[in-house]
Amino acid sequence: MRNSIFLLILLLSSQAVLASEHIPACKNKNTVISYNNEQVLGWKFSEKSKFLSRAFIKGSIVGIIENRQGHIHFEVDFDKDLTTNNDRVEVIYNVEFGELPDFRVGDELIACGDFIVDSWSPLGAVVHWLHSNPNANKNKHEDGFLVINGQVTGLKK
Numbered sequence: 001m002r003n004s005i006f007l008l009i010l011l012l013s014s015q016a017v018l019a020s021e022h023i024p025a026c027k028n029k030n031t032v033i034s035y036n037n038e039q040v041l042g043w044k045f046s047e048k049s050k051f052l053s054r055a056f057i058k059g060s061i062v063g064i065i066e067n068r069q070g071h072i073h074f075e076v077d078f079d080k081d082l083t084t085n086n087d088r089v090e091v092i093y094n095v096e097f098g099e100l101p102d103f104r105v106g107d108e109l110i111a112c113g114d115f116i117v118d119s120w121s122p123l124g125a126v127v128h129w130l131h132s133n134p135n136a137n138k139n140k141h142e143d144g145f146l147v148i149n150g151q152v153t154g155l156k157k
Helices: 002-021 037-046
Strands: 026-028 031-033 052-068 071-077 088-094 108-117 125-128 145-148 151-153
Touching: 026 052, 037 052, 037 108, 037 125, 052 088, 071 108, 088 108
Parallel strands: 088 125
Antiparallel strands: 026 031, 052 071, 052 108, 071 088, 108 125, 108 145, 145 151
8 A cells, every 4th residue: 555655656746747847948038047926026016017028937827818819818826815816917828829728717827928017908917929939030029838737839840
């Protein structure tokens, strides 16, 4: 019995490690960045509208804001306290850059993309450009990606 429990724990922990190994590096000007949820929230409340920086966030899907013109808008919460919404951002994914895996409220979402303070967003902040840049030499956006429940989308095939 004890060996079975040990093997089960080993199997589950190895699956978690393997899932995290499949998450690509998020880069800001060729420098790999770590999750920066706290920094993103700081920017959301301290910076002026249209402030732009790089975000690498991890949270839970708590709602779908809308599907507009081929863009899925997620409401993402950074902690498990659903009684407040001051720790949430809007995450926008352009479906032209890859199909989304099945998802539902409560699923884990990881996003690497451009962060902007945006007064038009119902949450006041947006993470977008969650895909490869098809015009890398023509504009300022770096490649991004989206991960839902360990499944990566938005990268070049």
